[in-house]
Amino acid sequence: MLAAVEKGDVKELAELIRQDPDFKVNLVGGDGITLLHYACMKDDRSAVIPLLLAHPDIDVNVKTNMDALLLLGLFWTPLLCS
Amino acid sequence: MHSFYWACFGRPSCVREVLKDSRVKVNEPDNDGETPLCYAARFGSPDVIKWWIASGREIELGEPGDVFMDAIGVAKEYDRTEVVSLLERLKENPVETRHAVRVELGLLDELAAEMFALVVFVSDGLLKTKATGVKAGAKRTRFFNIARRLPLELHMLLCFRQVGSCKEIIQRQRGCIQVAGLEPPVVLKLHQLTPHAPPARLPSQPSPALPAFPALSMTACQSGTSCP
Numbered sequence: 681m682l683a684a685v686e687k688g689d690v691k692e693l694a695e696l697i698r699q700d701p702d703f704k705v706n707l708v709g710g711d712g713i714t715l716l717h718y719a720c721m722k723d724d725r726s727a728v729i730p731l732l733l734a735h736p737d738i739d740v741n742v743k744t745n746m747d748a749l750l751l752l753g754l755f756w757t758p759l760l761c762s
Numbered sequence: 763m764h765s766f767y768w769a770c771f772g773r774p775s776c777v778r779e780v781l782k783d784s785r786v787k788v789n790e791p792d793n794d795g796e797t798p799l800c801y802a803a804r805f806g807s808p809d810v811i812k813w814w815i816a817s818g819r820e821i822e823l824g825e826p827g828d829v830f831m832d833a834i835g836v837a838k839e840y841d842r843t844e845v846v847s848l849l850e851r852l853k854e855n856p857v858e859t860r861h862a863v864r865v866e867l868g869l870l871d872e873l874a875a876e877m878f879a880l881v882v883f884v885s886d887g888l889l890k891t892k893a894t895g896v897k898a899g900a901k902r903t904r905f906f907n908i909a910r911r912l913p914l915e916l917h918m919l920l921c922f923r924q925v926g927s928c929k930e931i932i933q934r935q936r937g938c939i940q941v942a943g944l945e946p947p948v949v950l951k952l953h954q955l956t957p958h959a960p961p962a963r964l965p966s967q968p969s970p971a972l973p974a975f976p977a978l979s980m981t982a983c984q985s986g987t988s989c990p
Contacts, residue, residue, distance in 0.1 A: 713768075720768035720776045729779040740785045741764045743793070 682709075685718050685732075688725040697735070705735045712744045767792060770802040774809035781817045788814070789822040795830040797822060803837040808844045815852060815863045823853055 681703070684693040697703065708714055716732045719725045732738060766786045769776035780786055791797050799821060802810045814821060824831030834853070837845040852859045 714765075716765045717768050720765045720773060720780060721771075723773050723775045726773070726775040726779050729776060730782075733779075733783050740766075740780070740783055741787050741790070743764050 681715060682718065685715055685725055685728050688719075688722075688727045690727050690731055693728050693731055697731070705732065705737050706739045706742050708742070708744070714742055714744075716740065716742070717744060764790075764792075766798050767801055770798045770806050770810055772802075772806040772810060774807060774813055777810045778813045778817075781814060781819060788819055791830065797824065797831050797833070799823070799833040800831065800836045803833040803842060803845050803849065804840050808842075808848055809867075811845060811848055812863045812867055815848075815860055816867055818860070821852065823849060 681693060681696050684696055705716075706714055716729070716738065719728050719732055733740060764787070766777075766780050766788055769780045781788070789797055789799070799811070799814075802814070822831065823833050824835075826832055826835060828835075834846060834849045837849060848859070848863075851862075
């Protein structure tokens with residue numbers, strides 16, 4: 681699913697959700713973020729945001745469980761350079 | 763940090779999508795007490811804040827001197843001159859700033875701009891609860907201020923389906939909006955009439971060069987008829 685979100689591929693993500701309707705949409709990964717956080721990181725992933733927000737179990741206000749500055753260092757700086 | 767924080771780091775299209783969901787607490791401080799607007803003021807592009815303004819959702823600018831919530835102060839600290847200018851304009855004159863921002867973002871007519879705002883209200887559930895009583899408070903007032911300017915068919919359109927990009931819908935339909943969910947289907951035709959005056963300005967303020975703001979009138983016709 682992460683790969684589908686990274687590509688901003690709505691169809692692929694929808695198919696994956698259909699195959700596994702019980703997946704934990706709010707699951708915080710090892711990097712401290714959820715699929716929705718990941719989708720919000722880049723403009724070309726924005727297409728999958730409505731799909732994730734439409735999930736009945738989504739918690740749109742779920743927070744990262746890591747320090748903000750550390751996350752910024754991990755994700756934001758590389759994204760700026762991309 | 764929740765999803766809206768991430769979107770505020772300079773992702774305008776992500777902000778636009780997230781803003782459509784009323785469950786997102788746009789002004790909620792993070793664990794450090796800093797608000798999303800402060801993140802946007804510090805790291806994000808001005809477009810992020812512009813979409814936020816255009817959506818009509820509440821923006822807490824914070825009190826001057828508050829290190830965690832004073833967005834203008836944060837933008838000044840990081841030399842974000844465009845953001846400072848935008849937020850100061852918003853603080854001084856919210857209505858005119860919202861109008862100018864909507865025009866700048868390509869929401870070139872009143873209907874398109876209000877439709878984007880109404881998507882937020884649909885997401886809020888205010889339109890759906892209209893029949894059984896609208897929630898009290900400021901949102902109710904704002905809802906009626908917007909809603910009374912739009913025809914019933916458009917309300918129904920917004921009740922029946924989520925509108926994606928209102929700009930795209932208007933362009934795709936060549937000046938018509940197909941109203942879904944109605945029997946028989948209805949097409950709203952948009953006619954540009956006389957230029958609509960932008961909000962009044964204070965005499966002391968210089969008048970910025972805004973494009974003419976076209977007024978729209980809408981008439982309903984049956985689906986299948988050709989639209990001009």
